[in-house]
Amino acid sequence: MARRSSERDKNGIRRGFSANNPFSQIITCECCGAQYRRIHWYNHGKKSIVWRCKTRMEDKTVCNSRTIHEELLQQAFVDALNEMIENSDGYLSHLKENLKTAINLCNPQSAEAITARMNQLQQELID
Numbered sequence: 001m002a003r004r005s006s007e008r009d010k011n012g013i014r015r016g017f018s019a020n021n022p023f024s025q026i027i028t029c030e031c032c033g034a035q036y037r038r039i040h041w042y043n044h045g046k047k048s049i050v051w052r053c054k055t056r057m058e059d060k061t062v063c064n065s066r067t068i069h070e071e072l073l074q075q076a077f078v079d080a081l082n083e084m085i086e087n088s089d090g091y092l093s094h095l096k097e098n099l100k101t102a103i104n105l106c107n108p109q110s111a112e113a114i115t116a117r118m119n120q121l122q123q124e125l126i127d
């Protein structure tokens with residue numbers, strides 16, 4: 001979270017990470033590619049926390065993504081983590097290959113280029 005709060009875009013502008021939630025800025029809409037936002041929902045007097053696509057929040061006609069309850073997101077994370085731990089050899093070798101690819105493809109002098117490539121490969125690994 002500290003690393004993400006210090007990240008800048010290609011123009012040197014902060015990416016706006018200010019939340020204290022570990023899922024902030026890493027949940028991406030499969031429909032339109034926008035980031036999901038954490039929302040406090042009050043429905044029929046019941047409070048819940050959900051994650052919604054930023055595009056859909058602004059205009060429901062543009063994106064058909066679904067709303068995700070935070071408990072489901074947390075469970076999906078735990079399931080994925082457990083799967084990675086159970087198959088750590090496979091994931092570690094995949095990670096090593098990704099690191100090698102990132103280092104070889106990017107200019108080693110450009111920390112920004114490596115970070116961008118690492119983010120891309122990390123997303124592929126998550127997918």
Ligand SMILES: [Zn+2]
Pocket residue numbers: 029030031032033034053054055056063064065
């Ligand atoms: Zn969307």
